[in-house]
Amino acid sequence: MFRNTPIRIAILKIFSKIKNPLTTQELLNALKEKGLKANKTTIYRQLESLRTNYLINEVRFNDRNIRYELNKKNNHHHHLVCVKCKKVKDVILPEDLHYQEKIIWKKNNFKVLQHYLEFFGLCKKCQ
Amino acid sequence: MFRNTPIRIAILKIFSKIKNPLTTQELLNALKEKGLKANKTTIYRQLESLRTNYLINEVRFNDRNIRYELNKKNNHHHHLVCVKCKKVKDVILPEDLHYQEKIIWKKNNFKVLQHYLEFFGLCKKCQ
DNA sequence: CTTAAAAAAGCAACTAAGTTGCATTAAGCA
DNA sequence: TGCTTAATGCAACTTAGTTGCTTTTTTAAG
Numbered sequence: 367m368f369r370n371t372p373i374r375i376a377i378l379k380i381f382s383k384i385k386n387p388l389t390t391q392e393l394l395n396a397l398k399e400k401g402l403k404a405n406k407t408t409i410y411r412q413l414e415s416l417r418t419n420y421l422i423n424e425v426r427f428n429d430r431n432i433r434y435e436l437n438k439k440n441n442h443h444h445h446l447v448c449v450k451c452k453k454v455k456d457v458i459l460p461e462d463l464h465y466q467e468k469i470i471w472k473k474n475n476f477k478v479l480q481h482y483l484e485f486f487g488l489c490k491k492c493q
Numbered sequence: 494m495f496r497n498t499p500i501r502i503a504i505l506k507i508f509s510k511i512k513n514p515l516t517t518q519e520l521l522n523a524l525k526e527k528g529l530k531a532n533k534t535t536i537y538r539q540l541e542s543l544r545t546n547y548l549i550n551e552v553r554f555n556d557r558n559i560r561y562e563l564n565k566k567n568n569h570h571h572h573l574v575c576v577k578c579k580k581v582k583d584v585i586l587p588e589d590l591h592y593q594e595k596i597i598w599k600k601n602n603f604k605v606l607q608h609y610l611e612f613f614g615l616c617k618k619c620q
Numbered sequence: 621c622t623t624a625a626a627a628a629a630g631c632a633a634c635t636a637a638g639t640t641g642c643a644t645t646a647a648g649c650a
Numbered sequence: 651t652g653c654t655t656a657a658t659g660c661a662a663c664t665t666a667g668t669t670g671c672t673t674t675t676t677t678a679a680g
Contacts, residue, residue: 369647369656405659410638426553426609446603457601459593466586474584475617476573483610490602496627496676532630537667
């Protein structure tokens, strides 16, 4: 199904090492730093392929960029984005949104399949 | 501070009547339907002005578009987006995310100022 | 009502992200 | 080793959004 091309391997390696979601541009830069000059078309196609095969997830913060991160099993989490220093920290919520989604089901008969949830505020250092 | 230009008035009127967040393109179309041909530069500048003055909010669903809706007082809500028919319904969560944000504060010393939360799934009709 | 200052609108040119079609290269397998 | 097909590269294109500058319009003072 997939072919283990140098670019694909490099992209997955970068994602596995990085702590925060990457924009397309950041990924391109990271590849360049590794000495791998990849065409932007290739990157867009790889990201699309990885995404539709559930290997990576899209993440949206409060700017216009779309970011990507590895879609590891049992690693559902959200992000705390500091509006001042822009640092990002993963956060796992106890019970996540199960309670809210149960209410939504009862009240609206809407079956939630997925949610986007990100928090913006001030980290410890920036307050 | 603001000047009551026909375009600004028309934009606010459209937002006050519409139920779901609008993309820039949808707003342009809605204006056209009213017989108001407005330059796209003007629309972008109006949206930016309305946003920085807290009259409208940005909303992100799972496509690339940024949508806008009126920022009414005491109307904090989230959206149920049907992945099949694309219909959008507002939802108000009891207690919202206060509990989760309290936990975040206790565990991470992160002061949440804002959150993005949207639900994607199947509406009553589409299940 | 007139007029002056400043904000808003319009216009054209530009930027940058993302896409498309097609030719070339290279995985992976018989 | 060679064949098939996916992946890559490239150039041209599309489209959203931006910028700089000119013109128009709002608003408020005289």
